[in-house]
Amino acid sequence: MSEGFQLSCPIPIRDYPNVTLAHGGGGRLMHDLISRMFFAAFGTNAAQSHDGAVLVPPTGARLAFTTDSYVVNPLFFPGGNIGELAVYGTANDLAMCGARACWLSVGFILEEGLPMETLWQVVQAIALAAQKCGAVIVTGDTKVVDRGKGDGVYINTAGIGVIEHDLDIGPAGLQEGDAIIVNGDLGRHGIAIMAQREGLALETEIESDCAPLWPQVCAMLEGGIEVHCLRDLTRGGLSSALNELASASAHRLFVREAEIPVSPGVRAVCELLGFDPLYVACEGRFVAIVKHDHAERAVELLRSAGAPEPRLIGSVQQKGTPEVILRSCIGTNRILDMLSGEQLPRIC
Template identity: 55%
Template sequence: MRELIEHVFLPAFDSAALSARHDGAVVRLGGASLAFTTDTYVVHPRFFPGGDIGKLSVYGTVNDLAMTGARPAYLSAGFIVEEGLPIGELQQIALSMRAAADACGVEFVTGDTKVVDRGKGDGLFINTAGIGLVPEGVAIAPRRVRPGDAVLVSGDVGRHGIAVLSVREALAFEEPVESDCAPVAELAAALISSGIDVHCLRDPTRGGLAAVLNEIALDAGVHVEVEEAQIPMEPAVLGACELLGLDPLYVACEGRLVAFLPEAQTERALASLRDHPLGRGAARIGRIAGEGKGSVVLRTRLGTRRTLDLLSGEQLPRIC
């Protein structure tokens, strides 16, 4: 995906906003700073433990806005519906989207629907776009990450991908795994409003925690070191990954954020995150150790060091 963006889309569409390489664009309009983002959801199956494609499409876009420091406000929705999709299922998904939007305090204001021939759309694809207002003085972007920053994560990782896989492949684990699908806008806003100098925020969706760390390392030109023993993971997720031969660090989350901020503010930031129900499992997992390398190293539980590279493909296709 990164190669497609680098070699196809950026040369065609490059702009100052795109060059920031963020989860959403921040643009000035009429004296205000607006965040704008869009995403398309193709998850299969459409219903999974802890969520569905509708809820995911709302929370995913709201979370991308929150990662820019914005207060999410308005959404659009585009539906590509395959002929033969039961109307009852579409209604259920639409109502799930409305409930998720209400929970986030955002409003759908425009949309579009297209129907494609049977066999051409795998049931349903959803695109959502969102806009939000970035408070004055807030500047959150990969370029602000610097040596000496701490790396924090708001909770355990890998649950969403395993939850989707369990339904897709009809796997019955000893301990059921539910997706962490949730909105993190309030969590991000609380962190920012507490006075923490947040340099960058990211939600570890496609490619999981390892992909986020690599993207920041490359875009900010820094070297990242993380401690495996400090990364929160549910035993059920670890067990499922061991059984299936997956690396949990590359498995997607849908209700977590990764924060990069000054080391001296770590304890305050953790206290702020842990005050929120979605941040009770927050932990410091590493640091920005230097400039210029664009690399990520994991110190394992055994004390050895392992390079975390970007994968050449996806471990789990179509999980968001």
């Protein structure tokens, strides 16, 4: 959970301990909620607020723009919460374009009956996460739906980032021989959420890897690494990310299973349930495709910028066969395919 803001909830709980339909109704209650809770937390100047925000980007700068919606149950989980996800997720999408997140919008869909205290905790988490990313929340929206029609809170964020370098970062930049680097161990977010949701009694709690990625990307860019492509590992995990890159670039990608970091806890849960950690979701992990002789330095820079376990896991191979080949831990090669649906726990 967020440290920092620990003021009490600014909406008097004795009046409205829970969100009501009126909080999305456009009247005084909604204005109270926006000005006393959202503006206060996000540092918005009420006098300058409109439905839209006026932005002044640096002259001639390339901008990146993205949006994402966040639905997660439970709202709070070991290592994070929906508020952090909503900010980091969008900021990370921008970081994967090589852009520094500058401006964010936050749209809330609240379920009638949501405890005001819960909303306040989410809002504080959003404010703190935005601050950590160096981004400002400049606009937003609030809707309230009937009880039973939402999971407490859904959040949509959109973000605009500024690109402050000349590299063209994207699948088109892949070149034969490039190094494939991952910034840390896989699968902690997916397993942490599943363990919470399903009430799995694990001996050691697994914490989500939810984290902002810009500091790590920035370290590589400022360190002069020739970054060709970046991709965060969210739903579908490493496997989906690599398959998307292979098919977008038409290159064969080759990775070595033995080099791919997976924590013992995640590995154990995956073994028990018949999951493959290469398909499990992360929220603070990415692959960087960099010029091959920059790989070692890129790993060092990532480590110095706080990447938990940066590793060189493979390489980009020839063009013409868009597929991902995995060298298994016993030294045989096989296809690393994209999953058809989601992974399901096996019978035995």
